[in-house]
Amino acid sequence: MDEKTAELRDIFIDTTGSDTVTESQEETRGSLTGTNEQTDARVAELIGTMREKYTFVSGLEDDTLQTVVEQFHESKSDADIADTIGVDQETVFNARMDLHLVRETDRNAPFELAKLRALHVDETPLDERASELGADESDVAHYSEVVEADLESTRANDRFRDEFEELLTDSALTNRMAQNAREDGLRDATEDIETDVSF
Structure with missing residues (x-):
């Protein structure tokens, strides 16, 4: 440690009352x-x-x-x-x-879900839906809820x-970062390209 560094260290200790410059950090939950x-x-x-x-x-x-x-x-x-x-x-x-909040597995019906969707949109009674699909009413009722949730979500974009x-x-956030990276890459790649267009 040279003389100048030693002087600065002494000033720091006199001012702060500490010989360490590391500040304790409090762990906090973060969010991206x-x-x-x-x-x-x-x-x-x-x-x-x-x-x-x-x-x-x-x-x-x-x-x-x-x-x-x-x-x-x-x-x-x-x-x-x-x-x-x-x-x-x-x-x-x-x-x-x-x-x-529909999971992909929620749509794994034992019958054609598109057919149930059409019956649901037509407001076909549950017993008739079950008969048309050849399924138990309890299963049809369950998957009708999935269909309704998807329809509501679609209507709300x-x-x-x-x-x-x-x-x-x-x-x-990951998608936005990837998009920005692509745009930056394209910009860098095209910066040095000379454009000579004549009509």
């Missing part, structure tokens, strides 16, 4: 898409908007529905979510349908489904 408070508030707002717009059948309070949304986007199963909020799996399923995903996963 915004603060947790902002995210929580927006998710709650979306749930409130959906409750006003649609008929919810699960019977769960908004704060419990918020837990369902969060755990769904953490890829938790209905059984796991049910354990967390203290209800049965059917209630969790109903809550997911209320919120347009998947607004709620997409915004929940954007708020609670980093997929949207």
Whole structure:
């Protein structure tokens, strides 16, 4: 350590009363898409908007529905979510349908789902749907909820489904970063190209 560095060190110690420059850091939960408070508030707002717009059948309070949304986007199963909020799996399923949170596996019906969708749109009674599809009424009722959730979501341009995903996963951020990287790459690649166009 040279003389100048030693002088600076002494001044620092006199001023701060410490010989270390490392500040302790507090661990906080982070979010790629915004603060947790902002995210929580927006998710709650979306749930409130959906409750006003649609008929919810699960019977769960908004704060419990918020837990369902969060755990769904953490890829938790209905059984796991049910354990967390203290209800049965059917209630969790109903809550997911209320919120347009349909898994791909929800669409694995033992009959042609497109045919059920057409019967649902035509408001065909449940017993007639079951007869037409050659299936149990309980199965038809279950998949009718899936169809209704998908139809509601489509009519809303998947607004709620997409915004929940954007708020609670980093997929949207990843897509934006990839898009920016592509644009930057194209810009760099074309910077030195001379354009000589004559008409």
